[in-house]
Amino acid sequence: MTQRATRQLTAVYDVLRTSCDHPTAEQVFRRVRDTLPRVSLGTVYRNLDKLREQGRLRVVRLASGEAHYDAMVEAHDHFVCERCHAVHDLDRAPTPPAARRLRDDGCVVHWHTTALYGLCGGCAAEPGGGRPRARAGQAG
Amino acid sequence: MTQRATRQLTAVYDVLRTSCDHPTAEQVFRRVRDTLPRVSLGTVYRNLDKLREQGRLRVVRLASGEAHYDAMVEAHDHFVCERCHAVHDLDRAPTPPAARRLRDDGCVVHWHTTALYGLCGGCAAEPGGGRPRARAGQAG
DNA sequence: TTTTTTGCAAACCATTTGCAATTAG
């Protein structure tokens, strides 16, 4: 046999399909536990990876480093608030001109992704609102 | 006093300025060790972070999860080979239309970055060359 | 001399993995 439809796999996928906030594995774990209190974090990771292999979700790496999970719908980009760390979906940016140049040079371009960083409406409006609030880095 | 010009800080920055392959902290560490054999990995991390705070380098998060470091020059994008994991610099893609929409909604957009994934010329030409060779994910 | 920085080692945290027990097919 192959791929079995376990309660855990279904629950992980359900959490993802009904989440619009790009949860981390830990967050998925907590939500799955509402339904299956005995589920383990390892199982959540294994199932997330299974879903990724099947192309049913996308792993999003943001500036902070931890993986965020996104039920695969259409290809799209992201806007990350550097203050509250919320992640918003954006329409996909057009294929950058560099892609054509790469192809001309014999490269194969499978996909591309863009991330925008800044302050969301709420945070931009906030009193002390102008600069990040925690965390590290930059992403590429 | 503030910021001291130590040999270690200088060496870390020199490695970065003369590297064009977006090394990880571990790789920077190995290269710095050629000059300062007693340097520690912790010191490399501390100095990388110091340089980042000063805006003298950028941290690039690729699909794999580890941080890659890039001496800050012009804003630019990246092409990552999914087979050999080489990272190439690209001219910066134009600001995506979504940025304007976000600004109209009261968001502040500080910066954006695009990453392209695929196969570099060498790997695309290779015999078994068509699909990844290791690693996980996706980046955003 | 005073304060920052280092080297080292232990701590951390996200993620992965080995294994015996469980469960879907």
Added chain:
DNA sequence: CTAATTGCAAATGGTTTGCAAAAAA
């Protein structure tokens, strides 16, 4: 039945941190 999957716990790997010794200013 029997192969895939789970829960648990231990292992991993990248990164951070506490502290006494070393080195800038």
